[in-house]
Amino acid sequence: MTGCHRSVISLQVNGVPHRLDVDNRRTLLDALREDLGHTGPKKGCDQGQCGACTVLLDGRRVVSCLTLAVAAGGAGITTVEGLADDGELLPLQRAFVRLDGFQCGYCTSGQLCSAVGMLAEHRAGWPSAVTADVSPDGPAPALDAAEVRERMSGNLCRCGAYPSIVRAVLGTAAREETAG
Secondary structure (H helix, E strand, O other): OOEOOEEEEEEEEOOEEEEEEEEOOOEHHHHHHHHOOOOOOOOOOOOOOOOOOEEEEOOEEEEOOOOEHHHHOOOEEEOHHHOOEOOEOOHHHHHHHHOOOOOOOOOHHHHHHHHHHHHHHHHOOOOOOOOOOOOOOOOOOOOOHHHHHHHOOOOOOOOOOHHHHHHHHHHHHHHHHHHO
């Protein structure tokens, strides 16, 4: 602690360790964008309603505009810049490009991070509000368009690229299933 309203935190962002002296009220979004220069997460509504700022915190998706940087101390953060593997786009990223899963691109970083987290949640068997009854020990719920729309509902797209986003997520999930 460097003062009554400041903390020194450690973050691992896209695999790179950082130490930051932050105001305890600073959001993770502001720390990522302004302090560390990661401009992938976008400041949209600044109220947690649009999803443009979605990042992965220890693999779980969070809206970084509502997450305090001090609460993320010690965590591993993945932004859209960290999704590619040695510069090679993920199959999901390639599907977004191939299927026009974006138009203006403003929401795309949040959509991609959310989709990565959502697919991991699905693989782990987490139900959603539209999931039919599933056994806790049973297989993951079926992933269909309704499931994807529900699971991605926290990410808004003003351009209306939703049908292409759903196709990209479903196509990626199907490829993972046949490869796995």
